[in-house]
Amino acid sequence: MALIELKDVSKLYGFGDATTLALDEVSLTIEKGEFMAVMGPSGCGKSTLMNVIGLLDRPSHGEHRLEGKPVARLRPNQAAKIRRDKIGFIFQAYNLLPRLTALENVALPLAYKGVTLNRRLKMASEMLDRVGVQSREYFLPSQLSGGQTQSVAIARALVNNPKLIIADEPTGNLDSASSRLVMELLADIHKMGNTILFVTHNPELTRYATRVVYMHDGSIIHDEKTALGQVATTARKVLYTLPTTSEEDDLAGVSALMKALPSKNPTRAKRKPGAAKAKSKSTTRRKTKAPAKARSKK
């Protein structure tokens, strides 16, 4: 049984003229133990996909199963319980509570589980040790470097021992040395049998992944298995043609990446009529951000 199954999942935001189709009938199966990178330009739906998979957001349409159980229509408190027990989140902006120490931040998720205070602090301390920042236990987030802050956030995501870890641009605010540290941490967690999904703009980081999914305009346009330690084939096309040293270069890398990929997007692809791909369902769908009727009025 797959850990995660999405079938024709769509996510719409807003109403009427302002409707955004953030996910466009995405189907995706993720097995336990995968280490999956998600790439694609800004606004293509990466975070929405992570939020839906992590039960932070509900799909507008489609089926979503977690360990075989349907979870697309759960009530908020049911979703919260599953998140608490099974899923750890790591975000680009760290999301630590500024008035709590590193130790208290890490211990926080355990409070929701009813673990006693002493035990919570002990477990949090052990987790901070594991991510290499135990010496910063009593520091506030503002007193930590970016890399240390992200390590604390990772400790917090892991303290519940979740089987699924979702990291949305976990290295987005970090220099390359700290990025590597964070990815090595995630790699260790992966080795212990956990499933990890992460969003990145940096083709170099696909080295850590066993699978890379490329998104565009709310759709998955390419999905490749990749060997641990190697940059994914499609990502490599970009990496070695561009000197990616700064974040801006990484972003440039993403745009180049989209060009390197076979486009399956009907609004941009120059398809020949009757070409094999034109028959696929994903190319016949409308990809408008506003209903056609509304646009024709203008």
Ligand SMILES: Nc1ncnc2c1ncn2[C@@H]1O[C@H](COP(=O)(O)OP(=O)(O)O)[C@@H](O)[C@H]1O
């Ligand atoms: N809460 C929201 N309300 C309205 N639109 C949203 C919301 N969240 C995301 N979007 C829109 O959905 C699309 C996908 O966003 P997102 O998943 O954040 O992209 P990415 O993470 O790839 O940059 C974007 O057009 C974005 O503006």
Ligand SMILES: [Mg+2]
């Ligand atoms: Mg995002």
